[in-house]
Amino acid sequence: MRADPRIVHTHLFHLSYSNLWNMVKDISSFLQLLEQYEIFFISCPLFFSLLAIFVVVFIRTFNTRNLVLPPWPPKLPIIGNLHNIGRYPHRSLKSLAQRFGPLMSLRFGNVPVLVVSSADAASEIKKTHDLTFVNRPKRSIFQKLLYDYKDVASAPYGEYWRQMRSICVLNLLSNRRVQSYRGVREEETALAVEKIEKSSSLCSPVNLSELFSATNNNVICRIALGRKYSEDTNKFGKLLNEFTKLLGALDVGDYLPWLAWLSHVNGLHGKAEKVAKEFDEFLDGVLEEHMNRHDRHVNDHAGIQGEYQEDFVDVLLEIQRENTDMFAAGTDTTYAVLEWAMTEFLRHPKIMKKLQNEVRNVSAENSSIYMHYLKAVIKETLRLHPPIPLLLPTISTKDVKLKGYDVIQGTQVIINAWAIGRDPASWENPEEFIPDRFLDNSIDFKGQHFQLIPFSSGRTCPGILFAIAINELLLANLVHKFDWSLPGGAKEKDLDMTETVGLTTHKKSPLIAVENRCSF
Numbered sequence: 001m002r003a004d005p006r007i008v009h010t011h012l013f014h015l016s017y018s019n020l021w022n023m024v025k026d027i028s029s030f031l032q033l034l035e036q037y038e039i040f041f042i043s044c045p046l047f048f049s050l051l052a053i054f055v056v057v058f059i060r061t062f063n064t065r066n067l068v069l070p071p072w073p074p075k076l077p078i079i080g081n082l083h084n085i086g087r088y089p090h091r092s093l094k095s096l097a098q099r100f101g102p103l104m105s106l107r108f109g110n111v112p113v114l115v116v117s118s119a120d121a122a123s124e125i126k127k128t129h130d131l132t133f134v135n136r137p138k139r140s141i142f143q144k145l146l147y148d149y150k151d152v153a154s155a156p157y158g159e160y161w162r163q164m165r166s167i168c169v170l171n172l173l174s175n176r177r178v179q180s181y182r183g184v185r186e187e188e189t190a191l192a193v194e195k196i197e198k199s200s201s202l203c204s205p206v207n208l209s210e211l212f213s214a215t216n217n218n219v220i221c222r223i224a225l226g227r228k229y230s231e232d233t234n235k236f237g238k239l240l241n242e243f244t245k246l247l248g249a250l251d252v253g254d255y256l257p258w259l260a261w262l263s264h265v266n267g268l269h270g271k272a273e274k275v276a277k278e279f280d281e282f283l284d285g286v287l288e289e290h291m292n293r294h295d296r297h298v299n300d301h302a303g304i305q306g307e308y309q310e311d312f313v314d315v316l317l318e319i320q321r322e323n324t325d326m327f328a329a330g331t332d333t334t335y336a337v338l339e340w341a342m343t344e345f346l347r348h349p350k351i352m353k354k355l356q357n358e359v360r361n362v363s364a365e366n367s368s369i370y371m372h373y374l375k376a377v378i379k380e381t382l383r384l385h386p387p388i389p390l391l392l393p394t395i396s397t398k399d400v401k402l403k404g405y406d407v408i409q410g411t412q413v414i415i416n417a418w419a420i421g422r423d424p425a426s427w428e429n430p431e432e433f434i435p436d437r438f439l440d441n442s443i444d445f446k447g448q449h450f451q452l453i454p455f456s457s458g459r460t461c462p463g464i465l466f467a468i469a470i471n472e473l474l475l476a477n478l479v480h481k482f483d484w485s486l487p488g489g490a491k492e493k494d495l496d497m498t499e500t501v502g503l504t505t506h507k508k509s510p511l512i513a514v515e516n517r518c519s520f
């Protein structure tokens with residue numbers, strides 16, 4: 001099918017007065033965004049002289065090919081559509097897609113970008129053209145933080161990635177492995193419940209965000225690194241936090257290589273190098289501890305099966321150390337689900353009651369099989385609040401036709417899972433939190449149903465089972481043992497739903513709740 005000839009890419013600018021005004025607004029939000037990354041000084045005269053030179057180069061570059069590109073919003077010289085990203089890219093891109101369609105062509109600096117905002121289009125990318133879009137774009141921050149793209153998440157598709165990925169899936173995150181971590185999950189959940197009981201006995205509010213993050217960190221550290229690092233909780237937690245924040249930071253040099261120096265001047269690269277070094281030192285300590293433990297075990301138990309239990313690092317030690325950092329991907333994302341689920345419960349007490357009825361009536365042995373409503377609640381939370389709303393970007397390795405449009409080699413692909421989860425074409429009352437919508441169908445998040453892809457599809461997340469196991473257990477325990485309310489008699493509508501900025505989205509202000517009897 002031939003696409004609408006009106007969108008043939010022959011003109012550079014289509015500016016009406018109204019979209020000129022929108023652009024002015026967008027540019028001011030772009031400047032705010034830059035300010036956030038401390039590069040507000042780009043307004044220096046040097047920048048504007050370079051700008052003039054590149055306007056000419058830009059226009060020449062764009063007018064060379066006659067391609068049928070997906071519809072696009074107006075672009076600015078040099079920066080293209082970088083000003084359209086806004087503070088919350090998943091929200092800004094959804095609004096743009098409502099005007100320009102589920103396949104939208106943008107340009108971030110020099111880089112062509114395809115934004116995908118419907119289940120149907122995502123399925124084309126992830127199913128039909130999976131191999132064309134399986135690679136990740138190179139990003140200098142990833143290079144600095146992820147051992148020159150050696151970790152599973154950023155490694156280029158190929159033999160090395162396949163090996164790392166299969167180690168992950170078979171040895172660390174398989175169903176059998178995840179089952180074997182059950183004891184750790186249960187112990188840490190019991191400790192979390194104990195903490196809440198203590199606070200409740202004094203009628204003190206509970207900082208649920210902090211509790212979820214700490215419990216999840218403890219579970220992951222015990223499984224991944226062999227022990228808790230709670231004595232270093234603040235240090236390790238802060239480091240992880242900075243690590244994930246940096247992964248989501250906008251590095252202008254990735255899109256405009258001639259401006260790469262800005263990230264040196266504004267300290268972004270310096271920060272990345274510092275965090276990478278600190279992470280490295282932390283992991284050195286973990287590895288040394290493991291090697292000593294392993295040697296001691298071999299000496300003490302020569303040939304006898306002892307209590308020594310292999311953790312992730314032991315397995316990874318046999319291969320390479322670079323992959324330990326993938327747990328940064330697991331911590332932040334997993335606890336975000338708990339935080340948003342509890343937030344939605346506090347806004348929808350009837351839903352919390354319905355889940356309580358279910359968990360209070362199911363026996364412990366059957367719990368994971370029969371808790372249909374709990375599973376529905378988790379799906380609904382992932383639909384409305386996917387922890388990585390734009391998934392991880394990929395890049396096309398060759399020119400390809402997609403629904404009649406040209407996608408050129410080197411195009412970065414952003415799949416807006418957040419927008420897809422709220423698409424009225426797939427969901428009735430898409431903005432409402434209604435777990436019941438999952439009770440009479442088999443829609444799941446494992447990558448087969450493209451209307452719900454918080455873990456992506458194709459090159460999907462290998463940590464799904466791991467994440468769901470801890471989420472189900474902690475959530476079930478929290479509503480089984482306690483009745484929750486907002487502190488000080490606050491109403492549901494008072495709950496602040498503002499999100500954090502970055503690769504993963506959390507609630508910006510911590511979620512504080514109290515037991516019902518202490519709410520006034």
Ligand code: HEM
Pocket residue numbers: 152153154165168326327329330331333334337386387388391392393454455456457459460461462463464466467
């Ligand atoms: C609710 C929790 C989680 C969510 C929503 C999530 C989501 C994602 C997403 C969207 C991707 C990118 C897939 C793509 O677009 O290509 C990803 C990749 C990945 N995740 Fe997760 N994740 C979660 C938990 C975990 C956990 C617990 C682990 C490990 C313990 C983990 C390890 C990884 C790894 C290693 C990758 C890279 C896979 C590859 O590129 O081959 N994730 N995850």
